[in-house]
Amino acid sequence: MDIAQPVLRANAAGMPIEWIDYQQAARLYHAGQVAYACGRLLYRLHGGINARSGQRTRIDVHSIIATHGAHHSPRLEDDYAPPLNNPALFRRDGFMCLYCGERFGASELSRDHVRPVSQGGKDEWGNVVTACKRCNHHKAGRTPEQAGMELLAVPFKPTHAEFIYLQGRRVMVDQMDFLRAYFPRTSPLRRRDS
Numbered sequence: 801m802d803i804a805q806p807v808l809r810a811n812a813a814g815m816p817i818e819w820i821d822y823q824q825a826a827r828l829y830h831a832g833q834v835a836y837a838c839g840r841l842l843y844r845l846h847g848g849i850n851a852r853s854g855q856r857t858r859i860d861v862h863s864i865i866a867t868h869g870a871h872h873s874p875r876l877e878d879d880y881a882p883p884l885n886n887p888a889l890f891r892r893d894g895f896m897c898l899y900c901g902e903r904f905g906a907s908e909l910s911r912d913h914v915r916p917v918s919q920g921g922k923d924e925w926g927n928v929v930t931a932c933k934r935c936n937h938h939k940a941g942r943t944p945e946q947a948g949m950e951l952l953a954v955p956f957k958p959t960h961a962e963f964i965y966l967q968g969r970r971v972m973v974d975q976m977d978f979l980r981a982y983f984p985r986t987s988p989l990r991r992r993d994s
Contacts, residue, residue: 805842806968808975810866812836816964816979825861839863839974864978882963884925886911891966893930894992898952899944900935910936914955915943925957953988962989 806819809828812835820828822843828834839862847857882888889911896903899912912931915921918941929951931939939947958966961982965971966989971979976992983990 803843805863805970805972807842807861808839808864808964808968808978810864810978812866812868814866816961816982818964819968822861825865826859828865828867829859829861833867833869835866835868837862837865839978840972863972863974880960881925881957882960884923884928888958888963888966889925889928890930892956892958892962892989893953896930896952897932897935898929898955899931899939899949901952902932904932908932912936912939914951916941919943926955929953929955956988958989959984959987962987965989 803822807825809817809820826845841860842863843861845859849856890906890909909930910933911928913921914927921927939949944951961979965979
């Protein structure tokens with residue numbers, strides 16, 4: 801059993817909500833809040849033996865669970881913007897510098913503001929891209945045009961489902977297929993493997 805594998809939690813209507821660990825999932829199963837489960841079996845947890853029946857309790861935790869009840873889910877309107885952070889940004893851009901096209905490890909990457917903050921640019925998804933430190937240093941406080949650099953892809957603001965994918969560290973194939981169903985048809989993330 802790999803206890804590090806996260807479980808994808810959705811609401812009863814199937815809308816993805818968040819990643820949870822196996823302990824949180826077990827609590828939801830035990831509390832009777834799991835409406836249904838899908839995906840592969842991740843964990844088989846064994847409890848104590850019932851004194852009356854003599855049977856041992858068991859909870860099977862699947863890779864995707866949908867739960868009943870009120871969920872604190874974000875607004876899903878067009879103005880929804882997930883929190884911007886470098887790990888999710890680097891995953892959005894495939895750990896590739898969007899100026900030179902090379903792939904790097906996270907420690908060699910930085911957040912670049914396409915329109916620099918010094919020129920009125922904002923620190924938001926639609927104005928930031930992944931850049932290697934060399935390209936970011938070369939671009940400095942200029943726009944790509946001013947620096948004579950070409951931007952290889954247009955930055956985009958992820959939807960809630962895309963952001964959940966970007967937050968996942970180890971997304972399984974069945975979880976990716978589930979999330980992909982909620983991605984916009986034009987999402988660059990649709991073409992990615994988990």
